[in-house]
Structures are given as C-alpha cells and as structure tokens.
Amino acid sequence: MSGDKLLQLAQACIGAVWVGVPADSVVQAIPFPSAPALLPRRQGALAGVVEHAGRLVPVIDLARWVYVGTPPQEAGRPATAHVLILHAAGRTIGLKVDRVGALAEVAADDVTCLHHDDHEEEVFQCAVRLSGNDSDSDSDRILSLLDVDRLAHLSAAWHQDVAPAAPSAMPEKPPSALRSYAVLQAGAARVALAADVLSEVLPLPPLDVLGAGSAYCIWRGRHLPVLTHAALGLEPAVDGTAPKLLAVVERAGLALGLPVHAALSLQSFDTTGLAQPDGLLSALFDPDGTPLRLLDEACLFARFPEAELSRDGGAEQRNRSDAARASRQVANSAAYIVFEGDGMYAAPIETVERIVSLREVATDGDGAMAWEGRPIRLRDLRAGAGDAAGGDVMVVRSGDAHVGYVVSRVHLLVPPGSGRIYRMGGAGAGWEFIATGDNAAQASYRIVDLGALAA
Template identity: 45%
Template sequence: MRLAEVRIDAVDVGIAAQAVVQALPLPQTLAAPPRRAGALAGVVEHGGVPVPVVDLARWVGTGARQDGRETRILVLRDGDRTLGLRVSAVSGLVDVAPEGITRLHHDDDADEVFHSVARSPETGRVLSVLDVGRLATLACAWSGPAASAPATEPPPAARDTRTYALLDAGTVRLGVPAGALAEVIPMPARIPIGDGAWCTWHGRHLAIVPPAALDPGLTAEQCNLLAVLERDGLALGVPVRATLRLADFMPAVTVYDDDGAEVRLVDVAALFAARPEAALSRHAHGAAPATGGADAGRPNDAAYVVFEADDLVATPLAGLECVLPLAGAPGATMRWGDRALPVVDLRRPGHAPADDGQVLVARAGVHRVACVVARVHLIIPAGGGRMYRLGAGAFIMTGDGRARASYRTVDLGTYC
C-alpha cells in the first residue's frame, strides 16, 4: 500500500496515496461559515471550487502545534467527496507491504478516524493510518458534484488537470506547461552578460535564466540541457539537468510527483514578466520593428548592452564577440584563443582595484579588440528603448516618467 507520510503537529500520519489530490500552501486567512461545533477550520479554493478544511486538533490531541510557516492543506478525495486537511508537513510517499499495516482498534466506532498503524520503511516512524472516508463522514463537510456541479459534468479536478513536462533542475523538479515548452536542446555556447547569459536560437537572441534563480544550489556547470519556453512570440532559456516525463497536475505552486518528489509548477506568464530580457528574442537578428514618430525618437532596432566605463554607456550587442571576466591587471595586449588582442581600458583613470572589471571583445570585420570596463549593467532588447540625437551625440532612452534613463551610445568596433 502506498501511503503519503505527513505530520499533524506531533502526530505522524499515513494517508492512502490514491486519496491525496494535492498539497497546497496555507493561505493567510481561512474564511468559513460560523459553526457551533465540529472540526471545520476554514475553506480553500481548489480547481475553482470551495473545499472545506478539517483541523483534527479540534477533535483529538495532536500535541504541540508546529511553526505555522510549515503548515499546508492536503486536499483529499473519497469518491465524489473532496475535503482539505490541515497538516504541518509532508514527507513524501512510502510503500508499505499489506502485512505491514496492523489494525489496533476493532470496535468499528464511526466517531474514530484512526484504527490502524504502519511503520514507515523510510523513516522508521509509526504512522497512524487515516480513514479518509470516515473523516469526510464525521466532518459532514465536503465539496462534490452534488454541491458544486451537475452530476453529468466531470468533477473539477478532471476539468482543471493540466499536462506538464517534468524537468530535473537540481534539488527540485520543474513542471513546465507542455504547451509552453518549445524544445529541449543540448546547452549551446553562452555569452555572459552581467549575472545572466544569452545564446543564439534559430537565428534569434535567447536570454538564459540564471540557474540560481530557479534553485540557489544549482550552477551553470551542472546543467547540460536548455529548455526553451515560448510565450506571446517571446522565448526564454531555462538551464536543466535532465528531462523526465509528462505528468498531469492541478495548477498550484508546488505539487508532488508519484514518487513523492516535490515539483515546482512554473507560472510561465509570471516568469516572462519577471525576466524582461526575454524581449531579446522578439526579432530575428537584423530584423527591425516598426518605428514611431520623429518627435519621440525611433525604437531601437537592435539590442544594446549598457556598461560602466567613465560613465554608463550603451553599445550594440551585435558588435560584441563575447563578455569575459578580467583576469588580472590589463596589459597592452590580451590572449584570446590563438590571438593577441589589443587592450583598451575604458574605465576611469586610477580604477581600483586594477584587476576588477570585465572585458568586452568587440569586432569590426575581421578585427577584434578587448575593451576593459568596470562592469556590464543590463541589456536593452530591440524595441525596448528609443533612439535620439542631441548635438553630435547619439543616445538611447529607456523607461518613462521617474524611471526614465538615457545612455550615450558608442560603437566599440571603432577601437579595432
């Protein structure tokens, strides 16, 4: 028998895995109709349907309550009846042989929800096995087709289950909506920009999400694959270690796979909103968006990299070969592959320490030059700013209102 091993305050509990629908984080408030008695602690929404939540501590002694930050709601199902159970923690799934489950109470008392125990082969803890059917009956509180939808309609879980691609991203698994996953490819050559990187994908610039943004313990060296996600014509690269399989889940922040592993479901819309560099992929290399009126300046038809030299300056991304860390104080030349490149130090005079900075390898035709800068700040994607001239200088402006910023533009290829 496969059991979900959970803890309710100080009590270790086992619940038949087929009765467990999902684990949800505990909301800040649990609204509920006022009741004189019973164990109803509140209501959560699951699949667009209100689900009552039972707190066993209101019926039986469960020991000292744990830190509320650990508390979750376990959504359970018994036939057509769905209800929630407050738990302190979810440990995962364990397989217990039928002879490993021992019935201790034989009185068949309808007011009791525990009558058997099992020892977890993983942790060695003695689990009190929950009778989910009795719990629903005793609570007299559940949601189901009779209360929320005509009997001829599928239950909410069947309607709202979605297919996700499971990806190994280090200490957690990522669940990516199958429709948003364009492809998974071997990790291509990456060009670092600031704390991120980008690569070329089907003729487009593709920003790569830093691995640590997904899992603090994950590094770029551990990822040999790149999952490419698409949304509204834009694309982002997500570093992963392996592809696993397809699985169906109810949409939530965190769910659990069949083997008990935690799966973090990716909100693709939120991911793209949090990574504006996805706009790098809007146009194929060399393509230009429509221009606006002359008074407002024209949209930039190519991506720009903003870096700190003696000031904040922007240069076309297409003119850069790569971005490298500065290894030691710069000399007159720098070894790059099998070539010795001339070095131009663009930092303020007396920059300290002398070996602190980054190197932009710029190109002009067949020529290359190593430009030393203090650091790279950001990327302005194509269409992300507006170009204008002021006197003899060319500038790119981003943002609006108080967030507006302007940067002088330079072509580093002129140093070649």
Template identity: 35%
Template structure:
C-alpha cells in the first residue's frame, strides 16, 4: 500500500534493524514470526539473501536489510540479535525480513512523507522518509516493490525456482485477513489491521461529560473517545495501559487502551469460534487454539455501532451549556444501519407490518395504507444484497410537515423512560449533536439522538 494522498492516513508497520527504524506499508505485511535459529541454506548465496524459511509449507526468501541501514547511517555496534521475521506479500510474491524489534503501528498522513532520493535506482530500497506525527521520530520507508524485484533476481541467481514458489504461495490455504494481536486488560485481543490507524503512547485524557467509563483525549487536532477496557471486558479493574490503539472506520475513530502489541498474524476470513454480544461488552469472536491460547477477535463494526462517540473525532467540541442532564422525554431505541434514540414525541406510531402491506410506488420507494391514508415509506434498513427479506417489517411513523411518513428500520430495540438516562450535547462545526447515555447493570450504552428530519433526508431504497 502506498502512502495515501490528501488527509488520508496510511498505516505502517514499524520495525527496527540495528539503530534504524523502518516503516513498511501495513497492507503488505502478512504476519510476524519468531525468528528461527537457522535458515535453510542456499546453493549459492546472492545479494542480501540469508536463506529460505518454510512458511505453511512454502519456501520464502529471507532478506537482511543491514547493508541498507548501514548506508543510511545506522549504528550497528556488534552483532544484532534478530528476534523477529516479518512476512511480506503482494499478490503471488512473498518475501521475509529479519528484524530486531517489531514496534506498534504508525499512521502516516501524506504530508508527513518526504522524498529524499529522486532517482529510480532499482538497487535502493529507501527513497522516502516520514516524520511520525505522534512522536516526531523519523522513519525510513521501505520500497516494497523494489524489495520483491531484488528478491526475485537474487533467487534466480542462487538457482531457486521463484515461479514455483509463487505458484505454491498463491494456491495455499483459504482467504485470510491480517490481524494485530495485542495484550489488553490481561486478555489477548485481535484487531483487524485495516481498522488500526495507529498505536500511540497513551495521551492525557479527561472523563467524557455524562459518559460513564468513556474518556476524551486529543488526537490529530480533534477529540477522540477512549473506551473503558474494564467495562468492555467485565473486569473490576484494568491494568495500566501505556498504549492507545486508535481504531478508524471511514471518518470515525475510537481509542482502545492496550498494554502491548504482540504480533501481526494472518487468520481466516471466517474463523470458527464462540460469538459474544452481551450488551455493553466487547463484541468479539473467541477462538481457542491447540496450544491453549485464547484469542478474542474484535468485531470493530459492532464496537463502533455501540459507541456513537466515534464521531467525536470530527472536530467536535462540547456545546455551550452542554453538560449532562437527565432526559425529560421518552426515547425509542432502534437499529437503522446503526443504533439511534428517537424522541417518542416525534412519533405517531410504532408498528410491525406485513411486507406486502408496503406497496412499491411508481416513482420509487413504497407506500403504506395507514389509518385510511396513503403515506410514503422510507427504507433505512441495512442492505441485504440479493437476499429476500422475510417476515414483518418494523415501521416507525413520524410526524411530517404535510403528512406522516413511515420509516422501515432493522429492529425496534427498547424504550428509554424519562429520567433513566443522561443527555449531553456536543458541537461538530456549526451542528449540535446530542448523545443519550444509559447506565445499566450490564454496562453503559450510548446512543446518538436522531433528528427526525435528518432521518427523512437519508437516501432510502424501496421496501
């Protein structure tokens, strides 16, 4: 993965070889392994090849970057103790790097990358460097395509059939994803590498107004909600977390306190395990391995759906007079592509209708015969692809300017009575956003208060 343009963040795996710190595009890193004592020797050693390493039955060339980091001015006093092997993959090309230290992920904006060498020397692996925003330290950025090209030529010169290696690598196993395995609250968690923007030292943070267990910190000139690991894991007390894993999906972000990053690991797209979705707890899939290790694969999408505070990173500020207060109104909690709280004062009726009662309209959308009148129906449910929807349709009839309008939602979840939750107000640019925070024995739940007019403006497909 190349550095992204504009304000986008490009996650990089950071490794250390000697005294040099190197950034590798996270999309090219398949996993990290413990380094063996010896590699399979080559018939004729060429270039920077150390030998071959069998990974899932596939021979992979192992490359030593020491000569490049020495040219870059790294101090290598004595023989380095290479403790890790980082496996790289791009399509059907595979290679491994021997490194001393595997560090946490870093997210690099395009503005942080500086081109230092402007030639296209195929023998050079480092043309650019970047300043890590969180620490101010410099990374040398690895040119992964050049590395694969060099590895191929060295293997050919050493008498290794690279084409056969590539063919085997492309045909092994099932589809996989890269996961960052971290230690958090005494547990081993796995986070989708694509969802990890960066891992940074834990910043100073303050309690979120009215949000039990949630804290606020500053990240990239905006607020970031820091989740409570003790609440998510159901623990009485959490161990000190020196690091913060910043999870990002689109424009939203959440902070998860962690103790350390163990490794990057490749795991099946659809692993087998026990699903956990208890209210207020960490949504995850628990996977047990033969070696006794228990790993919790975090469902990032579900975690973000639980926490509307993920939108706080959009340059949001507490609104004037936005301190927490008890709710005066009754709210209906519904799932419409995400959990929302809707004031019941905006609703005419909540009902379940047969699918055939929602009649397709000639201009698109659908209509419903409600109390003797024909009203429009907007579909706010999650797309289901080509699958047929079955059973009843959950509908909320909203008061409209001219006449009522019905919205179809995925599910009507619950009702929050007056005085049972806390309301807090935040500002995002010139827009005011209300959050409803409900504290129960099972944990804390936070819902974004829906604006009925905004719901009706949302793009809707036909029921």
C-alpha cells in the first residue's frame, strides 16, 4: 500500500454505523453535554449548541435524519456520547456520535463508491473496509465516509469563520491556535504527536539492533532509525507488553520510528506557550482530563541526528548546500562490495580475497571448507533456511587467518568516490552506512567489517 495515496480517517460510531471522517476536517472530540443549549427549530437535525474555543457551534444528530440502528452493548465500555467538532470550507459544525474510535489510514484506491446517483440530499456515497490497520480487535470493519461539506450544506447550520459585521454584534473572540494531534499509547504514557508529521502507523517490522539500545528497520526503501521508549524518557507498559506497532514521524525529508502499543484517537489542542521542561515532552490534558505527553517534533529531530540516515533524497536534500551536506557525509575513499545476508550490507573490498559459488567449494559438513590446501572456518550470514547449496562464499582475511562467509548473493561493487559515507553516533559506538545513487534511485547499506567480525 506504500505506493498508493493514503487517507487518514477519524473513526466514530453513530448507532450501529461506523463513520470515517477525513482527519483534516476533524478539529477535536469533546464530551456531549448532559444538558446542551437548545436552538428551537421546527425541522432539521439540530441536537443543540455547544461552545468550543469561544465559538457557538451547532451540533447535528444524524439519527434524526436517517436510520442508523442501535449501538451494540459492549462490556466494560461506557456509553458516553461525544461531539466531533468538524471544520471545512470556513464552516464549523458539530456531529453527535456515540463513540470515538482510533485514527485509521487507508489507501485511496481502497475506497469504493457505492451510491452513484450523487443525490444532493445524501451525505454518504462511499465506503472503505479496514483490515488490521492497528492493534484494536475492531480494526476489521467497514466505514461509511462522511462528506463534511454536504453535511453542513444540508443542515444549513454552522459557525462561519468570517461573519458579516453587525452594528449591534458583540466582538468575537479570536480563534485559538488549534492543531490536530494523533494520540498514541507508547508504553505507560499516552503521547500526543502532531498529525501532520505522523506519516504512518504500521505493524512493527523486524529491527536490526546496532548496540547501546539503538535499532533501525527498512521503511519504504529507506533506513529508518527506531527510538526506544527509554531514549524518549517514557516508562514501559505497566503490564510489560512489548509494542506491536511503529509510528513513523517525518519532517523535512527525514524520518524517525517510535514503537507504540496503539493508535487511540485524533484530537486538537491549543499548545501555544506550553512549557517543555526537558525540551522534548510536555504535559497536557485531553477534554476528559486524561494526562497526555506532548512530543515536540522539532526537538525530536534536533535531539536524534541519526534521522539523517533516513533522508529520502527529495527536494529538501536537493536544496541543501554542498557545504551542509559535506558536514554529514563524505565520499568513499575505498571500494565496497554490497551483499545480501540477513539484510543488505556493504563490506570493504580490501579484506575480501575471493568470491566463489557455494556449489563449487568442498565442505566437510562440520562448518569448514577447503581453501588453498587447508580447512578454513565457514560462517553463514544468510537469513533463515533456504537452498542449502545456494549462495556465494566471500573469503575474508582476518589477521593471519581466513574465514568464508556464506551470503545469499553478492550484488554490486561500489567504486571509490561513487558513494557517500554516513557516520552516525558517537566515537566507538557509531554506525556507518554507504549511500549510492540520487533522489528516487538512492539506496543505502550498513557497512560491516567482516575482518573484525571474524576475529
């Protein structure tokens, strides 16, 4: 699905109907008041009026227009109605819902148009099926997609951003600097992360550990550094469960991964002037009084420079000056061989004396092969079980000895000066990668010293 255009949807339940609302139209979810203010009308679907950010917002109850069924009774889940504050085309309205679900991400190609009459008095034309988008057992469901513009038009009730001036009107309070945030469960904490920098939430892929608690994975063809909860100052889950999802944060062409347990909801907050004691996380509360940790994305990328490893080679990189790029990467002075083991790696060619097919070497069945009239040790770097006889052997010199490394395939040679070396981390504990190509054709490989590995 990574090649498709992605849509972010806020989920909500109205009666027995699960609704998907475009995330960029959702401002916030607030509790539905027990005694909402009323604006009497002879017709329509107005359920009352609520105040939000100093504005009076009409609330629409779709159940007064169409049959939505009865919400199922769910053990342990209190029936608390909410109002989704929606904004589109300069108009703000509220939608009464029985339950607010998690944020979902779907491919645009997966959306199916079911009603083809384009009837001007209907607010649902399309639907999409979710399947395993998060760790919630309810993630396998069908969402009816809400047309927010048409909802406001049909209800003829909304708060206009710029209303006509009236001599007797009281001056309106300026709008708050609201921003949409995705709320994620990360260990014992609920973390609020700006929705416009959250690129994707996906099942946690296999990680390559690089020492000192650091790890990375391959995401959309790029090396993605993955941060631990401890590195962010977050406590582990109370029940000790490990995260099963990965939240990918992108900013200015760079990306970082954060393991999370669940994607919970989409909410909006005015965080202007919010203090951040450690420069990275600050405390705030959602409308229900639940404490959240606000994660500042600018501080996040400033604190973890290994994000440079993920650079996508797009416009941001092309606009960087040569001097700025040189401070982070240097041309390779030696040649490297790129090979496939349990991942893609690069090794200095100077330590590799010969590359031969595994089918052509004589082995004794005890982890050794014949080399220049004597046995040398074999080490298998391939991932899992495959063709036992398939692959190549890279004979590497280690001091006065030799070791044969069995790999799935030797892919290419990177001549001197044709790649760029990325150095990440501190002295003695850093990682090195070599990048080849440019822009969309760029690829990068972790550098391993096979000679030192054999020692």
